[in-house]
Amino acid sequence: MNDPALTASSNRRIRQNNEVAxxxxxxxxxxxxxxxxxxxxxxxxxxxxxxxxxxxxxxxxREAIEDPPEQSGHARxxxxxxxxxxxxxxxxxxxxxxxxxxxxxVEIDLGTNIVSTNVEPFDGRSINVEAAVDRAxxxxxQSIPASKLExxxxxxxxxxxxxxxxxxxxxxxLLGWRNVHLAELVRDALPIRVPVLAENDANAFAIxxxxxxxxxxxxxxxxxxxxxxxxxxIIIDGNLFRGASGxxxxxxxxxxxxxxxxxxxxxxxxxxxxIMAEYRKTSALSDPTFGNFLADVQHRLPSAVSIAEEWAxxxxxxxxxxxxxxxxxxxxxxxxxxxxYPLMAARVAAHIHATQEPSFPFPxxxxxxxxxxxxxFGAACMLHxxxxxxxxxxxxxxxxxxxxAEEG
Amino acid sequence: MNDPALTASSNRRIRQNNEVAxxxxxxxxxxxxxxxxxxxxxxxxxxxxxxxxxxxxxxxxREAIEDPPEQSGHARxxxxxxxxxxxxxxxxxxxxxxxxxxxxxVEIDLGTNIVSTNVEPFDGRSINVEAAVDRAxxxxxQSIPASKLExxxxxxxxxxxxxxxxxxxxxxxLLGWRNVHLAELVRDALPIRVPVLAENDANAFAIxxxxxxxxxxxxxxxxxxxxxxxxxxIIIDGNLFRGASGxxxxxxxxxxxxxxxxxxxxxxxxxxxxIMAEYRKTSALSDPTFGNFLADVQHRLPSAVSIAEEWAxxxxxxxxxxxxxxxxxxxxxxxxxxxxYPLMAARVAAHIHATQEPSFPFPxxxxxxxxxxxxxFGAACMLHxxxxxxxxxxxxxxxxxxxxAEEG
DNA sequence: CGGCGTTTGTATCTTTATGCAACATATTAA
DNA sequence: TTAATATGTTGCATAAAGATACAAACGCCG
Numbered sequence: 001m002n003d004p005a006l007t008a009s010s011n012r013r014i015r016q017n018n019e020v021a022x023x024x025x026x027x028x029x030x031x032x033x034x035x036x037x038x039x040x041x042x043x044x045x046x047x048x049x050x051x052x053x054x055x056x057x058x059x060x061x062r063e064a065i066e067d068p069p070e071q072s073g074h075a076r077x078x079x080x081x082x083x084x085x086x087x088x089x090x091x092x093x094x095x096x097x098x099x100x101x102x103x104x105x106v107e108i109d110l111g112t113n114i115v116s117t118n119v120e121p122f123d124g125r126s127i128n129v130e131a132a133v134d135r136a137x138x139x140x141x142q143s144i145p146a147s148k149l150e151x152x153x154x155x156x157x158x159x160x161x162x163x164x165x166x167x168x169x170x171x172x173x174l175l176g177w178r179n180v181h182l183a184e185l186v187r188d189a190l191p192i193r194v195p196v197l198a199e200n201d202a203n204a205f206a207i208x209x210x211x212x213x214x215x216x217x218x219x220x221x222x223x224x225x226x227x228x229x230x231x232x233x234i235i236i237d238g239n240l241f242r243g244a245s246g247x248x249x250x251x252x253x254x255x256x257x258x259x260x261x262x263x264x265x266x267x268x269x270x271x272x273x274x275i276m277a278e279y280r281k282t283s284a285l286s287d288p289t290f291g292n293f294l295a296d297v298q299h300r301l302p303s304a305v306s307i308a309e310e311w312a313x314x315x316x317x318x319x320x321x322x323x324x325x326x327x328x329x330x331x332x333x334x335x336x337x338x339x340x341y342p343l344m345a346a347r348v349a350a351h352i353h354a355t356q357e358p359s360f361p362f363p364x365x366x367x368x369x370x371x372x373x374x375x376x377f378g379a380a381c382m383l384h385x386x387x388x389x390x391x392x393x394x395x396x397x398x399x400x401x402x403x404x405a406e407e408g
Numbered sequence: 409m410n411d412p413a414l415t416a417s418s419n420r421r422i423r424q425n426n427e428v429a430x431x432x433x434x435x436x437x438x439x440x441x442x443x444x445x446x447x448x449x450x451x452x453x454x455x456x457x458x459x460x461x462x463x464x465x466x467x468x469x470r471e472a473i474e475d476p477p478e479q480s481g482h483a484r485x486x487x488x489x490x491x492x493x494x495x496x497x498x499x500x501x502x503x504x505x506x507x508x509x510x511x512x513x514v515e516i517d518l519g520t521n522i523v524s525t526n527v528e529p530f531d532g533r534s535i536n537v538e539a540a541v542d543r544a545x546x547x548x549x550q551s552i553p554a555s556k557l558e559x560x561x562x563x564x565x566x567x568x569x570x571x572x573x574x575x576x577x578x579x580x581x582l583l584g585w586r587n588v589h590l591a592e593l594v595r596d597a598l599p600i601r602v603p604v605l606a607e608n609d610a611n612a613f614a615i616x617x618x619x620x621x622x623x624x625x626x627x628x629x630x631x632x633x634x635x636x637x638x639x640x641x642i643i644i645d646g647n648l649f650r651g652a653s654g655x656x657x658x659x660x661x662x663x664x665x666x667x668x669x670x671x672x673x674x675x676x677x678x679x680x681x682x683i684m685a686e687y688r689k690t691s692a693l694s695d696p697t698f699g700n701f702l703a704d705v706q707h708r709l710p711s712a713v714s715i716a717e718e719w720a721x722x723x724x725x726x727x728x729x730x731x732x733x734x735x736x737x738x739x740x741x742x743x744x745x746x747x748x749y750p751l752m753a754a755r756v757a758a759h760i761h762a763t764q765e766p767s768f769p770f771p772x773x774x775x776x777x778x779x780x781x782x783x784x785f786g787a788a789c790m791l792h793x794x795x796x797x798x799x800x801x802x803x804x805x806x807x808x809x810x811x812x813a814e815e816g
Numbered sequence: 817c818g819g820c821g822t823t824t825g826t827a828t829c830t831t832t833a834t835g836c837a838a839c840a841t842a843t844t845a846a
Numbered sequence: 847t848t849a850a851t852a853t854g855t856t857g858c859a860t861a862a863a864g865a866t867a868c869a870a871a872c873g874c875c876g
Contacts, residue, residue, distance in 0.1 A: 321663060
């Protein structure tokens with residue numbers, strides 16, 4: 001409730017800050033010696049040593065046993081440093097995706113490695129929130145032995161809904177939810193008291209795809225998840241940009257064609273449903289799949305190519321419009337429909353260059369290769385990120401709830 | 409060159425951080441006593457006292473003499489605190505806008521009060537960069553006595569150009585510049601060594617309109633500056649969002665009408681030029697002004713109203729599209745064309761609600777009332793903001809350039 | 817008018833984390 | 847074997863915030 005960005009550093013806070021910085025550096029760059037860490041953090045070697053001692057005592061960091069005695073030749077003079085690493089299974093985080101047709105769960109460790117996943121079919125439309133939460137929590141915990149449970153440091157939920165920062169869902173049209181406090185419901189359904197965060201599925205996906213990767217740590221990345229619906233998320237300098245009400249990046253609702261009478265948004269043009277509807281009109285098959293369509297495009301079947309061409313055009317328009325506003329330097333395509341992109345990359349590029357003024361830079365377009373658990377993974381990463389920050393539960397000693405009201 | 413967001417706080421850094429936090433609090437909330445400051449910053453009263461002592465010694469803060477002995481009744485029990493305030497003329501900052509038709513300069517003090525302004529006609533199209541910089545610098549300094557000059561702590565430049573964070577201009581179509589290091593040119597042209605920042609004029613305008621105002625400190629605000637051209641800027645939680653190459657928010661180039669054959673962008677539809685071109689076709693006057701047009705709209709002259717209606721429709725479309733992507737909660741209209749908005753607010757709202765899905769929240773639209781120096785003021789604010797941060801020149805003691813290369 | 821509670825500002829002392837310097841250690845180069 | 851170099855550790859100095867106590871300034875109330 002207090003003023004953001006005005007918090008002063010106290011004497012204890014500084015150590016917390018540095019411990020967090022050390023953990024983040026070890027996560028981002030992998031194994032580092034104490035001296036390397038000191039340089040990265042612009043600290044003294046001895047301070048670095050003290051911080052590592054704390055973290056080692058907490059069981060979060062350990063000295064790595066280096067198997068390859070002489071790695072890649074260049075051995076510098078001087079005593080070699082002892083590499084340090086995060087202890088992967090010191091703690092773990094859970095991620096849950098409550099989708100429309102399935103529930104997925106992920107367990108990740110301190111190194112953000114995926115330890116296990118579960119997927120279960122699910123009919124989100126015919127079930128209420130409480131029941132959905134119950135099933136999701138049960139699935140997430142089913143393979144975790146009780147003894148391990150206390151090492152859980154957080155759970156993230158992702159779902160196709162518009163929600164605020166606190167996990168209060170305003171509206172989830174696909175699931176029929178409205179004004180439910182999802183994060184709180186999940187907290188109550190859990191047998192343990194751990195931090196719980198909730199986020200829109202596309203946003204969670206975007207977090208998962210960028211989190212921890214140092215390449216994309218600065219800049220603006222636009223994520224597009226194309227399935228039946230088209231969702232999106234924006235990552236600015238490695239952090240999710242939610243917008244005022246968590247809707248930033250939802251470019252599926254961008255209006256692309258304002259043909260009088262039939263205005264259509266991007267989702268209606270590049271989503272799976274439109275593609276398949278058009279394809280069914282021309283395909284000889286009785287019940288064609290998206291895979292059939294891809295094959296037809298690859299074999300240059302004119303009817304399929306023409307559908308793909310329209311898709312490429314709409315996609316290009318949507319991307320140009322979006323970049324005119326957020327000025328992204330990287331675009332990542334995900335979702336099953338993204339498989340069409342490699343076949344049409346040249347056409348998309350052509351449309352982009354035809355549409356926009358030549359003086360504008362245009363971002364790199366890449367594809368995301370993660371599987372179906374991407375969104376649940378991202379939700380889990382949110383808690384990993386939180387743990388490696390000053391809001392970490394590690395630092396919540398007593399000062400948890402002190403609310404001091406002051407008058408103006 | 410080092411890793412962002414990973415910098416550790418050293419022992420000196422903590423004090424710097426707290427001094428900066430104190431200055432910011434005094435700027436944002438006005439007069440505060442030491443005890444109030446301690447509460448706001450979650451510091452101990454005695455620490456607050458120490459920090460204030462430092463700042464007072466530096467001449468940046470002083471105890472305010474309170475004229476009204478008994479203000480508004482409610483005098484709480486206990487010893488009353490001594491209010492502290494920034495010393496306005498301890499230091500000052502300059503802002504310069506190099507426009508297409510004029511150069512404006514502003515001087516602001518530590519309280520971000522405007523001390524003086526200068527405006528001069530200028531033909532940006534027929535002059536090269538060096539000459540423009542020379543004239544701008546001269547105008548900015550003309551009313552500053554030499555004795556005062558050493559209290560200058562920075563100068564900001566704003567200009568209609570696409571530039572990077574370092575003030576390197578890639579392209580300025582209206583001025584005919586390309587690949588010039590504007591910030592460096594200005595630095596060299598100055599008789600004093602002070603920090604110089606450069607920014608796109610619309611971005612600078614957005615900064616100036618939000619800076620220091622606590623109301624809009626969190627959330628997403630979209631600024632629209634409508635003149636001949638249409639520029640824009642996005643403020644996220646009180647900070648400018650530049651995008652990957654400084655083009656974020658430039659929604660003038662959004663494509664609004666994709667009528668086959670004549671694709672038109674937002675600037676072409678809602679900019680001053682289009683309005684006047686349409687108005688000239690119908691007006692009885694030989695050389696009509698925008699003021700004439702406004703009057704005609706106000707008097708419900710059908711031909712003018714129909715132009716305004718088209719304008720409202722295009723504006724609504726542009727705003728809806730933009731909000732679909734960045735999810736703003738506030739929109740601020742500026743520039744001379746904004747004067748048309750109050751007359752058309754209801755129509756704009758109608759178009760917005762007709763265009764977008766009802767479940768989407770829509771931001772508040774307000775008008776900006778600042779005069780012609782808004783952009784120069786914003787440029788000056790950038791340096792005020794920098795001074796009240798850890799990058800402040802106050803803290804640049806010796807450690808200025810130490811570049812330590814490290815290997816992977 | 818004078819005690820009483822309350823809040824503020826300050827002085828003194830303690831705590832804590834970093835920086836610095838020195839040193840033992842481990843490795844390469846000569 | 848010696849010199850050079852980088853690492854990890856240790857003891858000490860420093861700096862800044864927190865804790866505590868106390869004088870000062872005010873309203874309230876009898």
